């Protein structure tokens with residue numbers, strides 16, 4: 503089978519790219535191993551609500567049209583939203599069609615699936631940046647009496663054993679699950695390393711409103727000082743609940759959760775934690791205050807200050823001066839560990855030598871320069887701070903589809919294009 507471009511994945515990234523290629527009359531096919539929005543259907547816990555407000559889900563040709571722009575979508579609403587987008591895009595879509603290999607050929611690529619091979623000039627990898635839940639090696643040392651699960655396996659607090667739960671990781675997912683599990687009556691201990699503290703509302707506006715208005719979400723990958731670091735930062739401690747409550751560490755300790763430092767080791771049924779918790783919290787407070795200062799400056803410069811509430815600063819994170827450095831799982835009654843330690847993409851089927859030693863694809867803002875015609879979409883800070891958000895993938899898809907179109911044009915005369 504032949505086509506000009508193959509898009510792998512029918513999440514928001516694959517659908518947005520299909521819209522953009524169709525707008526340029528580029529013949530293509532979208533191959534999806536499950537159904538549209540497969541990741542949201544199969545790899546997220548049922549109570550998840552988006553941490554981005556409804557208005558913040560603009561995709562090429564599509565956006566929020568309901569009556570609650572400041573509300574937050576539930577998981578079924580998110581799936582329905584992407585289904586509606588797929589109806590609008592109406593992509594040449596093959597569902598239940600897993601890609602098992604991608605190889606270079608003389609004049610392009612061969613994409614292998616369980617249904618046969620596609621030959622094409624260009625391939626867009628829109629397979630998601632969060633495919634595999636990362637498990638630290640020390641998970642192998644957990645005593646058998648303690649159940650372990652990743653955030654992909656987690657469903658709800660009721661399916662956990664009765665008793666204490668150690669949640670490892672305090673980015674958005676870890677903090678959201680700590681909140682939900684503590685509220686279910688299971689005492690939570692939260693192991694906290696470097697984290698990004700956030701507050702839902704500032705000066706009467708949603709934090710994402712400020713991130714959008716100030717242009718911070720649009721900050722480009724070639725403008726930030728340290729891109730590697732920007733790409734590996736934990737997500738904001740944010741949740742999208744109807745009461746717009748915070749899920750920062752102060753909110754979690756008010757509920758009753760106990761804070762410990764980063765999980766550093768497990769030996770003889772005991773966990774060991776780093777002593778850096780107070781420093782980590784101080785750093786997170788400092789960074790949040792820096793962000794709020796930047797927002798205040800922008801508001802003053804842009805004549806917005808009078809139209810919003812006055813500036814304020816949140817109370818510093820409350821943390822014990824010497825938090826516990828060890829914990830005996832049995833004695834502390836810990837029956838479950840939830841590993842909220844991040845995700846990584848899966849490229850086990852990609853047979854093009856473009857991976858670095860950490861297994862990530864080397865690319866320049868989504869253009870895989872070592873393999874002309876190969877593109878990436880949907881990863882954290884791919885081209886902008888907002889790249890991995892529903893609201894962010896559209897601009898990246900527009901840029902990359904323009905590059906892909908130029909590549910196809912210029913490829914005919916044998917020249918590689920420059921990046922627009």
Ligand SMILES: Cc1cc2nc3c(=O)[nH]c(=O)nc-3n(C[C@H](O)[C@H](O)[C@H](O)COP(=O)(O)OP(=O)(O)OC[C@H]3O[C@@H](n4cnc5c(N)ncnc54)[C@H](O)[C@@H]3O)c2cc1C
Nearest residue numbers: 511513514515535540541552553554601629630880891892
């Ligand atoms: C827990 C969590 C919460 C999030 N919350 C928000 C939020 O509130 N707001 C927001 O804007 N963003 C959020 N994000 C970020 C982002 O919006 C999602 O990760 C989103 O799913 C990314 O869309 P995508 O299209 O890039 O990837 P995915 O949605 O993962 O889509 C990739 C698609 O590729 C398919 N695929 C993968 N491998 C193959 C293969 N070999 N062959 C064929 N098909 C394949 C998958 O089945 C999947 O359908 C969240 C992310 C996570 C992990």
